[in-house]
Amino acid sequence: xxxxxxxxxxxxxxxxxxxxxxxxxxxxxxxxxxxxxxxxxxxxxxxxxxxxxxxxxxxxxxxxxxxxxxxxxxxxxxxxxxxxxxxxxxxxxxxxxxxxxxxxxxxxxxxxxxxxxxxxxxxxxxxxxxxxxxxxxxxxxxxxxxxxxxxxxxxxxxxxxxxxxxx
Amino acid sequence: xxxxxxxxxxxxxxxxxxxxxxxxxxxxxxxxxxxxxxxxxxxxxxxxxxxxxxxxxxxxxxxxxxxxxxxxxxxxxxxxxxxxxxxxxxxxxxxxxxxxxxxxxxxxxxxxxxxxxxxxxxxxxxxxxxxxxxxxxxxxxxxxxxxxxxxxxxxxxxxxxxxxxxxxxxxxxxxxxxxxxxxxxxxxxxxxx
Numbered sequence: 001x002x003x004x005x006x007x008x009x010x011x012x013x014x015x016x017x018x019x020x021x022x023x024x025x026x027x028x029x030x031x032x033x034x035x036x037x038x039x040x041x042x043x044x045x046x047x048x049x050x051x052x053x054x055x056x057x058x059x060x061x062x063x064x065x066x067x068x069x070x071x072x073x074x075x076x077x078x079x080x081x082x083x084x085x086x087x088x089x090x091x092x093x094x095x096x097x098x099x100x101x102x103x104x105x106x107x108x109x110x111x112x113x114x115x116x117x118x119x120x121x122x123x124x125x126x127x128x129x130x131x132x133x134x135x136x137x138x139x140x141x142x143x144x145x146x147x148x149x150x151x152x153x154x155x156x157x158x159x160x161x162x163x164x165x166x167x
Numbered sequence: 168x169x170x171x172x173x174x175x176x177x178x179x180x181x182x183x184x185x186x187x188x189x190x191x192x193x194x195x196x197x198x199x200x201x202x203x204x205x206x207x208x209x210x211x212x213x214x215x216x217x218x219x220x221x222x223x224x225x226x227x228x229x230x231x232x233x234x235x236x237x238x239x240x241x242x243x244x245x246x247x248x249x250x251x252x253x254x255x256x257x258x259x260x261x262x263x264x265x266x267x268x269x270x271x272x273x274x275x276x277x278x279x280x281x282x283x284x285x286x287x288x289x290x291x292x293x294x295x296x297x298x299x300x301x302x303x304x305x306x307x308x309x310x311x312x313x314x315x316x317x318x319x320x321x322x323x324x325x326x327x328x329x330x331x332x333x334x335x336x337x338x339x340x341x342x343x344x345x346x347x348x349x350x351x352x353x354x355x356x357x358x359x360x
Contacts, residue, residue: 005338005342006338013319015334034184041328044341046292047294047315047348048294048309048313048341049313050291050294051291051294051309051313052295053198053199053201053202054205054213054292055198055201055203055312056182056197056198056201056215057211057215060193060201060218061194061197062192063192064190064197064219064223065189067223068186068223068226071223086258106226109270147173163227163228164228
């Protein structure tokens with residue numbers, strides 16, 4: 001059950017229903033106890049509202065901006081660069097296409113499934129053999145680059161996740 | 168001079184890469200954020216550290232602010248979480264009666280008695296002194312309600328509790344603050360006699 005004080009605070013804050021509001025207003029007018037308490041709480045309410053805010057040091061905002069600059073922070077939205085995403089996508093699409101071409105060129109279909117089909121590549125076209133490609137320095141450096149790229153992306157993902165968690 | 172732009176406009180400019188806009192946001196909210204931090208830290212240095220940390224965190228995740236609530240409500244929830252973490256860490260670090268916060272509080276009492284002159288002390292001085300003696304949660308609710316222009320619903324959102332709980336907590340916090348205020352004033356008068 002609400003005490004007089006609780007009812008009056010609700011009345012002062014305006015958090016009670018219109019019916020309660022009306023009832024309390026009537027009580028303040030007629031009941032001396034309510035009237036006295038209401039006056040006391042009103043004074044207290046004004047006093048609480050007059051509290052002063054603390055002031056940080058003069059260099060506060062400068063220090064905040066310096067901390068942001070020092071960490072080279074950027075709001076997350078501006079870190080998402082569409083060009084980077086597109087170039088990564090293009091890189092992977094090209095890699096997949098290159099692998100598909102190599103694989104298809106080395107596939108030998110036996111049996112009479114396509115016996116009626118006689119596909120011959122032009123004699124002038126010489127496809128590289130898979131073994132020579134996979135042994136080449138170019139392929140090795142391609143894989144090393146892939147690994148570095150994967151590590152870099154994982155690292156930036158984890159950093160963003162950590163930043164979001166801290167916030 | 169502070170910017171006349173709204174919080175939302177300043178946020179948009181910040182997200183577009185204008186760091187000065189964020190500096191304006193900081194200037195606009197720094198007093199309240201610092202005061203909230205003071206409710207937990209009880210020391211200016213720690214409070215500045217908490218407040219600074221809050222603004223850096225807010226900057227980092229500014230893009231995640233959807234604008235569904237006021238920026239201040241969103242910012243205060245960061246302050247509340249950061250300050251609570253600070254308090255928990257401090258409790259683990261010290262975990263004794265010689266806690267730095269206790270010391271600061273006692274020290275502030277003593278300094279009050281040193282300059283024992285009721286006439287020279289305004290009512291706001293006693294009010295601030297009484298607020299300092301409240302529990303951080305009570306002091307935070309009182310501050311947010313009276314100075315943060317926050318409704319009970321917004322305070323509930325900031326503190327992650329129900330609106331009715333905030334209402335009850337606010338009522339109790341006011342009672343405790345009233346008691347502390349009366350006790351401090353009575354004590355001062357006694358000291359003079």
